[in-house]
Amino acid sequence: MSEPRSKARPRHRRSRTALAVGVPLALTAAGTFAYGGGLGVLGSTALQASAATPAWATDTADGFASVNSLGQNGTYGGRGGKTVTVKTLADLEKYATAAEPYVIVVAGTITMNPVGKEIKVKSDKTIVGQGTAGHIVGGGFFLGQGVHNVIIRNLTIRDAYQGIWNDKDHDFDAVQMDGAHHVWIDHNDLRHMADGLIDVRKDSTNVTVSWNKLSDNNKTFGIGWTENVKTDITIHHNWIRETEQRNPSTDNAAHAHLYNNFLEDAPGTAIKSAYGNYSRGGTKMVLENSLFQGVDNPVIKDSGAAVVQRGNSFSGTSGRNESGGTAFDPKTYYPYTLDKAADLPAVLKAGAGPRASIGTTSASTKTAAATTLTVAQDGSGQYRTVQAAVNAVPANNPARVVIAVKPGTYRELVKVPSNKPHVTIRGTGGSRKDTTIVYNNASGTPKPGGGTYGTGGSATVAVEADDFQARNLTISNDFDEKANQNVIKDQQAVALRTAADKVFLDGIIVSGDQDTLLLDTASKDRLGRVYVSNSYVIGNVDFIFGRATAVVDKSVITLKKRWDGSSAGYITAPSTAANRKGILIANSTVNGDVSAGSFYLGRPWHAGGDASLDPQTTVRNTSLSNAIRSTPWTNMGDFSWKDDRFAEYANYGAGAGQASSNRPHLSDAQAANQEVADWLAGWTPSAS
16 A cells, blocks of 8 residues: 845836735644643743753754854754743743843734844844744844844745845845854745845854745845955755745855755746856855756856756756856865755745754653663664664663664665654654665565565554654655565555654655555554655555554655556555544645556555544645646455545645535635644644
8 A cells, every 4th residue: 555236127027016925825724733731821021930941952054154263163043041931032032132042933923113123133043933823023133243143044034125126225134144143044934125135244164054945035135244254154955936036145155065955936927037156255155956946147246256066956947057167165164965956945935944853841741851871883883773672671661762874775674663752763864865764574574474565464563552753764665566566466555654643753664665664553443643754755556554643744745657668656545543634734745756647645454454544634725736637536355435534625726626425625614623733632743
């Protein structure tokens, strides 16, 4: 069962006043679950929670913000300071401008007064949105001379626009730096401001800008405004779309490393790009594995500047595309891993911007510090195999055990038994591709003691313990269907099987062919909730299946051809128990190199012919490629999909279609009860 600063060209665009200022539906759906009703008890004052440490508060920057310089060793924000949750402008300003370190969680929409206000942030601060709920409207943040060690993360900063496209009078930025250093801007949605979305000015340095969505603006991202050649900056994994200029404009930067950014000028939109990446003055720029789609003048440089291009991709671009000069080797400053340029639309549409899964670990659930066990094939860890580390976890362990797996390919079977809860298996590489757990059993593979493994038993990784997490790795079943056509009859081959509750799969790849990802429960009468986020699931036949209450959110579902090169398949095969929720695919992307109209969204799996089951799949707010059939659901055996629960809502793309009797759509009222929060039923997944 994936400006010139003085030459801004005014262009008359669509009316700005017509733009919606609310949260996009996809973000609303994701954001409502992240913190549940807990927001309601906070009131309008800040909640100090020094006893509760956010799981993400130990995250540190990569890129140039991680480099030890100017007396600051990396960027870690307010780590070690008190955690406060704010919902008012007064509280946000109070803690952001305080002398001592703070982790500041923005738990709702805060409107700046007056419009254009930029809070003057002091050093040693983390300012982070709670799930997708943290919005700053009508203003932003200012980091002045000498301010350092600041993280701005997981926020939506928007709508300071004053109705003048090339606005010379309102310097209303989302984030402005004048002489700051060691700043990390990560996973934000920045849009529709009066001036810049990000301005890195006046010798600001050791800055990393990563995984942001930058859109709906004229002057997007400016760097420089000084004669000194001092700024060191890393810009990676940003989705820049519907912007005109400064994408970015980089003036007199000593080291500018731009990689894995997606610059998109979509056809038919009201905003037209003037240029893409601009290397100005004495800038030395390394530009790697970025994608430029429909952008005019995608890469330009001044005569005295340098641009070294490697691995970039250009589609539908025109005008200047320049390179030349010598730059630097970024890997002499920090490690990094490149994604392919062709993968960026799927990667960034799924992963850029605020993430609902960034959450706070409450004091009541933080019972003990986590234990870390290390795995390395070369013997540099405590264990050489993942299973050996799992075996070392004590039975009925009361607290989190993190199994940190160093990069490599681990060809082994891994089972986390039910008496070992609270286990995290985490790859330690720079990419989820660096650490792979793989095996090649199929349902019909003979077992050493006789018989065959069966579908569930074929899993490379089997999880039977509650509160399990997998992060930053690949789990694969590489069973060769073609080579075994005349050898093994039952060719279902599971990569990952879960049969537990509160399973969190974040930032992983699950790869196989038939029956890749089995999301099950411990028994028919047991609840099994699974949350898959920011991940890839790859397969062809019934490759997301089972009876769990499962969410696939902000992920990429990649369709594969069959062993014989044909295109035909089914994404989901739910076997949901009656009165339970089944499989929800939300805010995701379905793509793959397969034929148009060849894949179904799903079919009902009545496991064992059990007529009491009520299979359910809902696919909503998701981009569907043309591989999806116009009638996207089909029967399975003697069971009709029309007798079970299959529906769509607000999907888009070439594979989306109008509602009909063969393609049911949820009404708005129905969709309001089929959101991520409804599936997770009070559980807030939080990485740990």
